[in-house]
Amino acid sequence: MQPDRVGQSISDGAASFVVVANRLPIDATIEDDGLVTWSGSPGGLVSALAPVLTGREAVWIGWSGIATDERPVTPPSMMGSYHLVDVPLTTQMVEEYYEGFSNSTLWPLFHDRIVAPEYHRDTWNAYVEVNLLFAERTAAVAAQGATVWVHDYQLLLMPSMLRSLRPDLRIGFYLHIPFPPAELFLQLPWRQRIIEGMLGADLVGFQTPFGAGNFCEVASLLLDIDNTFDRDAGGWVDLDGGRRVRVDAFPISIDVVSYAALAATPEVQQRAREIRSELGDPKFLLLGVDRMDYTKGIDVRLRAFVELLEDQMLDPGTVVLMQIATPSREQVEEYQRLREDIELLVGRAAGALGEIGEMPLRYMYSGLPREELVAFYVAADVMLVTPFRDGMNLVAKEYVACQVDDNGSLVLSEFAGAALEFPQAWLVNPFSQESVKEAIMTAIGTTSADRRRRMSAMRTHLTRHDVARWAKGFLDALAAV
Numbered sequence: 001m002q003p004d005r006v007g008q009s010i011s012d013g014a015a016s017f018v019v020v021a022n023r024l025p026i027d028a029t030i031e032d033d034g035l036v037t038w039s040g041s042p043g044g045l046v047s048a049l050a051p052v053l054t055g056r057e058a059v060w061i062g063w064s065g066i067a068t069d070e071r072p073v074t075p076p077s078m079m080g081s082y083h084l085v086d087v088p089l090t091t092q093m094v095e096e097y098y099e100g101f102s103n104s105t106l107w108p109l110f111h112d113r114i115v116a117p118e119y120h121r122d123t124w125n126a127y128v129e130v131n132l133l134f135a136e137r138t139a140a141v142a143a144q145g146a147t148v149w150v151h152d153y154q155l156l157l158m159p160s161m162l163r164s165l166r167p168d169l170r171i172g173f174y175l176h177i178p179f180p181p182a183e184l185f186l187q188l189p190w191r192q193r194i195i196e197g198m199l200g201a202d203l204v205g206f207q208t209p210f211g212a213g214n215f216c217e218v219a220s221l222l223l224d225i226d227n228t229f230d231r232d233a234g235g236w237v238d239l240d241g242g243r244r245v246r247v248d249a250f251p252i253s254i255d256v257v258s259y260a261a262l263a264a265t266p267e268v269q270q271r272a273r274e275i276r277s278e279l280g281d282p283k284f285l286l287l288g289v290d291r292m293d294y295t296k297g298i299d300v301r302l303r304a305f306v307e308l309l310e311d312q313m314l315d316p317g318t319v320v321l322m323q324i325a326t327p328s329r330e331q332v333e334e335y336q337r338l339r340e341d342i343e344l345l346v347g348r349a350a351g352a353l354g355e356i357g358e359m360p361l362r363y364m365y366s367g368l369p370r371e372e373l374v375a376f377y378v379a380a381d382v383m384l385v386t387p388f389r390d391g392m393n394l395v396a397k398e399y400v401a402c403q404v405d406d407n408g409s410l411v412l413s414e415f416a417g418a419a420l421e422f423p424q425a426w427l428v429n430p431f432s433q434e435s436v437k438e439a440i441m442t443a444i445g446t447t448s449a450d451r452r453r454r455m456s457a458m459r460t461h462l463t464r465h466d467v468a469r470w471a472k473g474f475l476d477a478l479a480a481v
């Protein structure tokens with residue numbers, strides 16, 4: 001869907017349904033002559049929320065992606081039938097609130113400290129300031145009694161800020177990443193403020209019951225109240241003054257029908273055959289698709305594959321691993337270091353493995369159009385999804401949705417939220433090179449009947465649990481609070 005430049009801006013106090021996320025669902029392209037053009041960004045959240053944003057006075061509030069002092073921009077005010085409201089941020093705010101506190105403190109802490117979180121008062125202050133900007137914009141546009149759905153770790157303080165500005169609103173909060181166990185979360189110098197911030201919502205949702213349970217435990221410790229969390233029934237946090245906050249798990253999903261339909265088109269099927277042929281028609285094509293992020297386990301996965309070749313368990317003449325890494329958070333130092341490490345590993349492997357003309361490990365550092373990505377999913381025999389920790393992992397679900405002939409295998413980390421829904425995948429401990437090696441060999445060696453039985457069971461589950469069900473489940477629970 002394309003944004004609409006001439007659409008009407010929303011008036012203050014007019015929106016009955018508000019989605020708030022760090023980013024607006026649009027991307028800017030800056031042409032050579034400096035002209036800025038906007039296009040819709042086709043993320044999972046956008047397709048999940050499009051149906052619930054349609055047919056009412058709905059608005060999406062977020063940052064445009066361009067710092068105001070870098071270039072003055074006026075993002076479009078509409079997208080299809082819903083309005084867009086920009087929260088302007090300066091370069092310094094982006095550095096401190098987004099790259100700093102969100103991505104160098106919260107992201108690593110919430111992903112089990114895979115790298116050490118940084119604690120800086122300056123970035124914390126910027127995080128508070130920007131959360132307040134988002135709360136003020138939302139308070140201005142929301143109608144009396146409106147429903148507001150706040151998303152993700154960049155906006156943990158916003159629910160309570162919004163509640164103090166607008167106690168009449170119904171506020172839901174959803175965390176897309178894991179919520180860590182108490183012993184990790186309690187390391188955060190600003191732990192009390194963060195928990196109180198989230199508890200400004202009427203409903204706090206997580207990807208898994210583990211995240212919801214961890215949150216309830218932390219809340220009970222910090223607020224000195226009973227922990228009533230139950231894995232099946234969810235929990236309630238009872239606050240002073242009688243207000244109750246509902247806490248539960250709502251595993252996110254994808255638009256299954258649209259992925260399956262795209263995978264089945266003759267163009268994508270043809271492109272999948274071409275991809276295999278361009279890669280030398282291997283007997284087995286293995287695939288990895290990740291944002292370039294240290295949580296995704298790319299390094300252990302590549303090392304496992306290289307070792308299988310070195311041990312002569314795999315034949316470099318008949319097997320190829322294609323690793324697609326999408327550029328991400330390139331301004332953050334840890335991400336630059338990770339990219340260097342991965343590229344060193346790939347370079348060394350290229351020099352050491354295979355005969356002339358054989359290239360068993362292929363690597364691409366770029367984003368692909370959706371059709372091309374789906375063609376890779378269709379082409380691959382084995383999908384390797386081995387994050388050290390992941391809230392859900394939509395790549396695993398997309399791969400399953402695209403196996404319309406049930407003829408593919410999924411190797412999946414035990415520590416991705418998706419593992420709870422896909423017990424038929426080849427589950428691995430992503431920290432163990434041996435475990436990843438074993439799973440690759442088993443996935444390759446299994447019978448066709450076993451492979452199809454597993455994939456069919458995963459596809460049946462996924463078809464019943466798509467993204468529309470996720471959004472409805474959350475919004476129904478919010479309406480019922």
Ligand code: GDG
Pocket residue numbers: 044176177252289290291324326366367368369370373390391392393394395396398
């Ligand atoms: C966070 C949580 C949770 C990737 N490369 C390309 C491309 N992608 C798309 C995939 C998928 C999305 O990006 C990545 O989603 P993931 O779920 O795998 O991971 P995060 O980005 O870390 O997402 C995660 C998610 O939020 C949702 O709640 O599942 O746990 O960390 O949709 O397809 N898309 C295109 N080209 C690429 O090259 N078109």
